[in-house]
Amino acid sequence: MPDQPTWYFDPADHCFIQSEVPGAVALPALDGSLDTGDTALAWAVDDFGRTTALPPPLGVLRPGSVDDISTVLRFAGEHGIAVVARAEGHSTSGQAQAPAGIVLDMRGLNAVHLVTADRIVVEAGARWSQVLETTLPLGAAPPVLTDYLELSVGGTLSVGGISGATHQHGLQTDNVLELDAITHDGVHVTCSPDTNPDLFEALRAGRGRHGIIVRATLRLVPAHTHARWYRLRYHDLDTFLADQRTLMAEGRFHHLEGQATPEHDGTWTYRIDAATYFTPPVTPVREQLLAGLADQRDALEINDFTYHGFQNRLAPGVELLRTLGPWQGPHPWLNLFLPDHTARQVLAETFSTLTPADLGDDGVILVYPVPRSRIRTPQVRLPEAPIVFLFAILRSAPPDDATALNARVQANHRVQHRATAAGGTVYLGAIET
Ligand SMILES: Cc1cc2nc3c(=O)[nH]c(=O)nc-3n(C[C@H](O)[C@H](O)[C@H](O)COP(=O)(O)OP(=O)(O)OC[C@H]3O[C@@H](n4cnc5c(N)ncnc54)[C@H](O)[C@@H]3O)c2cc1C
Incomplete structure (x- = not known):
């Protein structure tokens, strides 16, 4: 590693500089480096959401070792500088940003x-x-x-x-x-x-x-070697939720999610995405997995993947969105948990006002149940109910259209308000200070 330039923190102007001025304090030597260049700062003020316009950090610190993180945290603590970790920046509300602070780029510590x-x-x-x-x-x-x-x-x-x-x-x-x-x-x-x-x-x-x-x-x-993905379709919210509850309770599938989609004719359709893992020559028994479900059986889709291909199933779509551009656009996302006893009401009220245009071209709505008892992480706030539903409205918005973005952010606020009034909680929201 070539010698790093000495950086000084100037408390008077709250900035890092490379020349010693009265009152400035030297940043201790690091294995990694501090970067205050425009490209680094532009990276650090951006995130997947692109819904915030926070001030930039003073610099991006790329630690060359774990010791660097100790050094920087001590130094920042002594001088009143905020430090925020950031890795892939897939936050959607500025959670990995540090206005006038230091952003720690964690990507290099990946061994x-x-x-x-x-x-x-x-x-x-x-x-x-x-x-x-x-x-x-x-x-x-x-x-x-x-x-x-x-x-x-x-x-x-x-x-x-x-x-x-x-x-x-x-x-x-x-x-x-x-x-x-x-x-x-x-x-x-x-x-x-x-x-x-x-x-x-x-x-x-x-x-x-x-x-x-x-x-x-x-x-x-x-891990098994293969996955079989069943896509079950519904026209009716109640039947969709009832079948999801059945599949959750019986644990028939290894993977259980679901989507709700606003159609252009004003109706809604629903889809359970369920997958079972297997290692040939043993294969899943369809009759057992689907017994008693009330999906539109003529619309059932079944596809086989390798286990890795299934887990990595979003990659081809993401690649396409990257190439076409929307991946780089704003993503006003809302992630909530709903208690089972009010989930239907919140979902129906939300869907009654939400159109395909509100969701954006590549928007998706996720709805799926989880037994609350399976989640044992104290810091995750969950509704008081034995079953909770993840309800995620993953909107996109056109680039350079502040009005459209703001309308979607406001619409999210209204849904969040409705959900929390009905006992729901926020997953992945902005960090409260
Ligand atoms: C396309 C996409 C798909 C997603 N799919 C899912 C999903 O299936 N399930 C799900 O639960 N979430 C999902 N998310 C949300 C995602 O899990 C979170 O946004 C996650 O925090 C992103 O990880 P990141 O590496 O991009 O973190 P960043 O955005 O870089 O950081 C996120 C937060 O974690 C903190 N942080 C980062 N690294 C550290 C560290 N080493 N120590 C302490 N704090 C740290 C940051 O300060 C920040 O508060 C998805 C997001 C996107 C954009």
């Missing part, structure tokens, strides 16, 4: 330290795609993977990490065996359910407020 059949020890900047590609050759996988794999381990462990496997295995944060973190006073702490349990509880879904996760030991389970 795999150990992998066995039942656990992987990985640095927090690793993406879930990297984790899966490392574990699958051993016939193992994390029990819960997010729908999109290009999110960082530290980023999703800081929020929860929900998906179609949650009805059986809880959140990603429920499947962590141990964490290493640097607390805000710069101390490196290892924590688990048995060692420093308070910190372990605070870090999981803690949104970076209780320390920077640098390393995680993740639980693995045996």
